[in-house]
Amino acid sequence: MGDYLIYTDPASCVACHACEIACKVKNQVPAGASLGKIVVLGPRLMNGQPMMSSLFVPCFHCEDAWCLNACPVNAIRKRNKDGLVYILRELCVGCKSCILACPWHIPQWDAAAGKAMKCDLCMDRIDEGLEPACVAVCPTDALQFGEPAALSQKSREAYGLGLLGRSRTRYGH
Amino acid sequence: MKKTVYTLCFMCSVRCPIAVVVEDDQVVSIEGNPHVPAMKGGVCPKGAAAVGWVNDPQRVHGPMIRSGARGAGQWKTASWDAALDYTADRCRDIFEKYGSKSAVYCERVNLATDVSKTFMKAIGSPNYFSHDTVCKGSINTACRSLTGYTDAQINADWGNARHVILYGRNIFESMEVKAMNALLDAMRQGTKLTTVDPRVSITAAKSSRFMMIRPGTDLALNYALMHVIIKERHFYDVKYVDRWVEGFDKLCNFVKDFTPEWAEGETGIPAGDIVQLAKEINEAKPAVIFHYGYRGSSHPNEIYFRRSIMILNALMGSIEAKGGVFVKKGPKDVGLTAGIRKFSDQQFPKMADGRRFDGCGQDKFPIADTAHGVGAMFPSAVLNEDPYPLKVLFAFRYDPLFSLCDYQQTLRALEKLELIVSCDINFGGTTSRADVILPESFFLERSDPLQMAAGLKPAINRRIACIKPRFDTKPMWWILKQLAQRLGVGEYFPYETIEDIWKYQLADMGIQAEDFDKKGFVSLSDKPLLWNRENGIQFKTPSGKIEFVSSLMEKHGFASFPPYENLDTPQDRFRLIVGRCAAHTNVMTQNNTYLNELVPENVLWINSNRAAALGIKDTDLVEIASSVGSGRLKAFVTNMIHPEAVFMLHGFGHQEPESRRSYRRGVADAMIQESIVDPVGGSPAFDHTLVTVKRV
Numbered sequence: 001m002g003d004y005l006i007y008t009d010p011a012s013c014v015a016c017h018a019c020e021i022a023c024k025v026k027n028q029v030p031a032g033a034s035l036g037k038i039v040v041l042g043p044r045l046m047n048g049q050p051m052m053s054s055l056f057v058p059c060f061h062c063e064d065a066w067c068l069n070a071c072p073v074n075a076i077r078k079r080n081k082d083g084l085v086y087i088l089r090e091l092c093v094g095c096k097s098c099i100l101a102c103p104w105h106i107p108q109w110d111a112a113a114g115k116a117m118k119c120d121l122c123m124d125r126i127d128e129g130l131e132p133a134c135v136a137v138c139p140t141d142a143l144q145f146g147e148p149a150a151l152s153q154k155s156r157e158a159y160g161l162g163l164l165g166r167s168r169t170r171y172g173h
Numbered sequence: 174m175k176k177t178v179y180t181l182c183f184m185c186s187v188r189c190p191i192a193v194v195v196e197d198d199q200v201v202s203i204e205g206n207p208h209v210p211a212m213k214g215g216v217c218p219k220g221a222a223a224v225g226w227v228n229d230p231q232r233v234h235g236p237m238i239r240s241g242a243r244g245a246g247q248w249k250t251a252s253w254d255a256a257l258d259y260t261a262d263r264c265r266d267i268f269e270k271y272g273s274k275s276a277v278y279c280e281r282v283n284l285a286t287d288v289s290k291t292f293m294k295a296i297g298s299p300n301y302f303s304h305d306t307v308c309k310g311s312i313n314t315a316c317r318s319l320t321g322y323t324d325a326q327i328n329a330d331w332g333n334a335r336h337v338i339l340y341g342r343n344i345f346e347s348m349e350v351k352a353m354n355a356l357l358d359a360m361r362q363g364t365k366l367t368t369v370d371p372r373v374s375i376t377a378a379k380s381s382r383f384m385m386i387r388p389g390t391d392l393a394l395n396y397a398l399m400h401v402i403i404k405e406r407h408f409y410d411v412k413y414v415d416r417w418v419e420g421f422d423k424l425c426n427f428v429k430d431f432t433p434e435w436a437e438g439e440t441g442i443p444a445g446d447i448v449q450l451a452k453e454i455n456e457a458k459p460a461v462i463f464h465y466g467y468r469g470s471s472h473p474n475e476i477y478f479r480r481s482i483m484i485l486n487a488l489m490g491s492i493e494a495k496g497g498v499f500v501k502k503g504p505k506d507v508g509l510t511a512g513i514r515k516f517s518d519q520q521f522p523k524m525a526d527g528r529r530f531d532g533c534g535q536d537k538f539p540i541a542d543t544a545h546g547v548g549a550m551f552p553s554a555v556l557n558e559d560p561y562p563l564k565v566l567f568a569f570r571y572d573p574l575f576s577l578c579d580y581q582q583t584l585r586a587l588e589k590l591e592l593i594v595s596c597d598i599n600f601g602g603t604t605s606r607a608d609v610i611l612p613e614s615f616f617l618e619r620s621d622p623l624q625m626a627a628g629l630k631p632a633i634n635r636r637i638a639c640i641k642p643r644f645d646t647k648p649m650w651w652i653l654k655q656l657a658q659r660l661g662v663g664e665y666f667p668y669e670t671i672e673d674i675w676k677y678q679l680a681d682m683g684i685q686a687e688d689f690d691k692k693g694f695v696s697l698s699d700k701p702l703l704w705n706r707e708n709g710i711q712f713k714t715p716s717g718k719i720e721f722v723s724s725l726m727e728k729h730g731f732a733s734f735p736p737y738e739n740l741d742t743p744q745d746r747f748r749l750i751v752g753r754c755a756a757h758t759n760v761m762t763q764n765n766t767y768l769n770e771l772v773p774e775n776v777l778w779i780n781s782n783r784a785a786a787l788g789i790k791d792t793d794l795v796e797i798a799s800s801v802g803s804g805r806l807k808a809f810v811t812n813m814i815h816p817e818a819v820f821m822l823h824g825f826g827h828q829e830p831e832s833r834r835s836y837r838r839g840v841a842d843a844m845i846q847e848s849i850v851d852p853v854g855g856s857p858a859f860d861h862t863l864v865t866v867k868r869v
Contacts (some may be wrong), residue, residue: 012357014345014375016755021221021767026202031770043378045812048385050378136204139215139350140357166363 002061002083004121005148006135007155008038012142013054015040022137026122033108035059035119036134056143058134059106059119061085067118070101079123086120089113179206179693181624181636183616184219185758186281186304187349188624190693191216193617193639200224200617200640208692211332211355217348218756222767226615228643231764231832232599233612235645243588244606246830253611253647253655260609261659263592264296267564273297274526276565279548279573280304281759284621284636285649288666289569290517292653295662297522300530300563302546304571304759310549311854312466313542315479318723318733320492321713323542324465326501328628330701331355333496335457336365338450340391340482341469345376346755365457367450369394370469371750372778372820373813382450388748388818388860389740390440391470394447395481396737397436399428401451402488408455410490417710418487420722420733427734439739441815458489460496468752472740472861476854480723480733487719493703493710500711501627502702504682509697511681513625513633519665530554530563533855539729541855549577549850549857552586564591566603569649570613574602575760575824578846578857579801596649599764605829611656614638614646620671622650623678626694629701633682635675635689650674731853746863747783747819749799751842760824763835774839776809778820779866784810787866794869797821797840799862801847804840805869819866 015038023029023036035058042052065085068076075091076098078084087098087107092115098107099116107118122132130136135145144151175196181188182203190206203220205212226232236256241247251259267275277300278293280286286303293301305313305325312324320327331337332355344353360366360381368380369391377383386394402408403425414421433444454461463485470478483492491497504512529535531550534543541547551573555563566573566587577583587593587606595607598615613619621636654666668674675686688695704710714720722733742748756772757763777795789795791810796803797819804826814820825839842859849858 011361014348014353014379014755016218016346016348017771018216018218018221018755021218021771022202024767025221025224031766043373043375043813045373048383050373050380050383050813052375052378133202136202137215137221139205139213139217139348140354141213141215162361 002079002085002121003147004082004145005151006056006058006132007144007151008054008056009142009144010053010055012140013038014140014142015052015054016139018137018139019056019134019143022133023119026133027117029108029117030110030112033110033117035108035117054142056134057104058121058132059085061121066101066103067098067107070097072097082126084121084123085118086123087116087118089115089117092116175201178637178639179208180639181284181616181634181693182216182220182223183283183636184217184223184762185348188634189216189220189350190634191220195639198640200227205350206693208694209351211351213350213354215350217350218771219348219758219762219768222765223617225766225768226598227617227640229599229766231834232644233597233604233610233646235612237610239608243608244829246605253645256609256611257655257659260594260611261656263608264565264660267591271562271564272526274300274524274561275563276300276567277302277530277551277563278567278569279551279571280569281571283570283649284624285653287515287517287622288650288653291519291665292657294517294521295657295665296660297524299524299527302531302548302551304548304576306541306545306548306855307576307857309467309856310541310545310547311471311475311851311856312479313545314540314854315476316465316483317542318476318540318725319480319483319487319714319719319721320500322500326627327498328501329462329464329498330496330629331462332359333460334359334364334462335460335496336367336454337462337464338367338369338454339376339464340369341752342464342466343374343376343468343752345379346374346753347467348755365453371815371818372752374752375755384442384446385815387439387441388742388750388815389470389472392474392478392481393431393436393439393737394442395478395485396428396431397433397447398451398485399424399481399488400431401433401448402455402485404429405448406451406455408451408458409488410459413459413490413706414488416707417712417718419716419718419720423734424484424721431737454489459491459494461486461489461491462496462498463491469860471856471859473849473851473858474738475851475856475858477735479854484721487721490706492719493706495703499629499703502629502631502698503625503627504631504697506702507631507697509682513623513678513682514680516665516677521665526561528560530560532560538852538855540725540731540853547850547855548573549848549855552577552579552583552848555586555589556582566590566593567596568593568603568607569596572601572603572760574606575827575841575843577848578843578859579848580841580843581802582848583843596652600829600831601760602827602829605831611652612644612646613649613652614642618642618646619648621648622674629703630699631697631702632694633684633697634694637689726853742817742863746865747779748817748860749797749842749845749862749864750818750820750860751823751846752820753824754822757822757824763824763827763838764832766834769834772822773834774806775822775825776807776839777866778809778811778814780814780816781810781812783816784808787868789866789868795866796869797845797864797866799845799847799864802844804844806840819864
């Protein structure tokens with residue numbers, strides 16, 4: 001995902017799909033298409049108790065991107081500074097090669113414009129110091145955005161502090 | 174230039190605090206108000222989809238007067254003056270003949286409700302009702318019968334609770350963001366969540382324990398819990414009950430035969446699980462919330478079910494405990510001498526005839542809340558002219574046609590009216606059949622009267638316009654004043670602008686309108702305010718205590734503990750239960766472009782075994798029918814619903830041709846539900862209707 005990661009915390013996700021709607025609003029995605037998608041397993045019953053889990057699937061911004069390699073007119077570019085893969089709309093000729101080439105068919109089709117469109121992780125927002133629209137809108141903070149190292153630090157710290165807070169033993173004593 | 178405006182959402186009635194980024198009069202983004210930490214910077218899907226309405230070609234674009242048959246979709250656009258003059262002229266003619274009491278006003282409670290009530294008092298009609306009566310009339314009455322406070326005057330301290338028990342209350346799909354986050358955070362720290370529901374909702378799936386209950390038997394479960402808590406285990410908070418409860422002995426005697434084994438037969442929940450739940454509640458007390466609302470188990474005896482929930486809270490000492498249920502605090506609790514001034518508190522001429530259309534607070538529903546009325550009575554009152562002819566309906570941001578049970582009956586009532594005036598954002602069912610539409614500006618386009626948000630930490634909130642109205646629309650406080658002036662009662666509306674209104678509201682509080690600029694709200698307290706549990710809880714009952722034996726009820730001839738009545742579902746029928754999802758608000762949002770795409774129609778949840786016996790497979794088209802109506806929709810065959818119940822989402826099956834996205838998508842629950850009302854509490858029995866289901 002370029003230099004970034006979007007992490008889904010299934011315990012916090014309530015499968016409300018606000019992420020998808022905020023993405024559509026921000027990126028003017030036509031009906032039927034979705035740049036970012038929240039995939040939900042369940043609710044389903046396991047031994048009489050219901051379970052559910054979710055995972056947000058935006059574009060992965062692959063290091064060696066199939067879509068970029070497939071584009072015959074070089075309309076798909078990769079930013080040097082952070083590796084985000086995006087479409088230059090004015091160059092897109094609408095051949096759909098990128099959609100076919102992507103193993104997950106992540107680029108979307110904008111029928112009205114006759115062009116492909118894809119998640120650019122809201123790079124304009126990133127450049128303003130903001131999070132992608134999908135992450136920013138999440139009402140339960142189930143989606144977290146950042147650089148992998150920072151996310152790892154944050155998660156480990158939260159886990160450690162949780163243990164320390166709950167434990168009656170004093171670690172190190 | 175980009176600017177951030179702090180305002181209040183109104184995609185549903187929660188009114189979350191939001192931050193709207195605006196550039197060149199366009200909405201750039203809508204997120205949670207960062208000054209309110211529990212919003213976590215986010216909004217729900219409805220909030221995210223609000224932008225979909227701003228430029229929607231299917232909105233009501235300006236005042237309109239009907240030019241064809243009602244509901245035919247033929248309209249003449251009009252200027253505000255023309256539409257208001259037309260409305261006032263028609264009203265005057267009708268009032269001359271039938272009196273102004275022939276007018277009924279219904280609305281979804283909103284920030285201009287004070288102005289709505291002022292309007293009705295000014296024209297001299299007692300016939301106001303709100304959405305609240307339909308949503309939670311019996312909850313309101315149950316809470317008042319025990320504590321003296323309505324359900325709106327209490328709340329749950331989700332964040333500090335250690336065990337929360339929900340009966341159909343679908344907290345993770347109703348998207349009250351602050352409450353939802355407080356509970357999720359608490360759960361991360363070990364708080365348990367038990368959900369009781371005939372169906373697996375998202376909330377059920379997020380719970381630590383799910384109890385699939387037989388529809389309509391929640392009351393049996395609660396009586397058994399009381400039995401275990403009082404008789405078998407002495408789990409209740411003795412000190413609290415001794416100090417604060419009236420009628421405990423009566424309850425003890427009443428629950429003595431409601432054993433867990435008996436309840437197992439009623440509810441299908443194993444007796445051992447009921448005892449285990451009681452044990453866990455005991456360990457968590459008093460930080461326990463038995464939540465009293467909202468959707469779920471609405472039957473003609475709903476009042477007793479809702480009372481049983483609050484009685485359980487009282488037994489565990491959780492009312493006014495940290496992590497329990499608390500009475501909301503207001504300006505007086507922080508030492509202020511006065512709160513927000515209300516226009517409806519002015520002196521009005523006395524009404525010649527005070528009888529209400531619904532008999533609320535009077536003969537028919539003596540203890541239902543007159544502040545909200547009993548809206549379910551509206552159609553029959555019109556059709557039977559009981560207690561007198563009703564001729565005019567003001568449907569302001571509320572759609573009785575799709576909100577009240579028995580669509581066909583409501584339709585006949587609407588047809589009988591001489592004048593339907595609707596104030597709406599888009600074309601809802603009633604709006605589509607109106608004679609004149611006075612369209613309100615969208616919440617992003619208007620400023621509204623301030624909101625007194627009572628709570629553990631009381632605050633005052635402000636909605637302020639973020640963008641200019643896109644179409645020829647106006648705020649409701651303006652529309653009502655214009656109408657009032659034309660009806661000769663303009664003097665009760667002493668304002669021209671929203672700033673005048675804010676000034677009037679804040680006159681006694683020492684707060685200025687500018688104080689809201691920084692964060693969108695003004696806090697009245699930094700610390701949570703809880704009363705002293707030894708001697709400081711101010712219950713508003715005649716005894717000053719929690720009245721298990723309710724003086725309010727007994728005085729009007731209603732027993733506090735009537736015998737338990739078993740609710741059986743015949744083997745060839747199902748009990749229709751209804752609810753909501755995260756994407757939609759009642760009957761209002763189905764035509765929003767984004768929300769319509771997310772959840773375009775409802776399906777019928779049916780138990781796998783029952784479906785197999787009827788030859789119904791998943792996604793088959795089925796017909797659901799009751800004594801009042803039928804409809805066709807797709808089946809969702811699943812083991813996640815009790816065999817005796819079928820479930821559908823509320824609010825679909827729209828019939829208004831102007832709302833093209835939602836037109837005839839799915840089935841309206843109102844088309845199927847019979848109009849039965851809890852005679853004590855005042856709620857419609859939404860979950861009571863028996864239906865048949867067959868493959869088409």
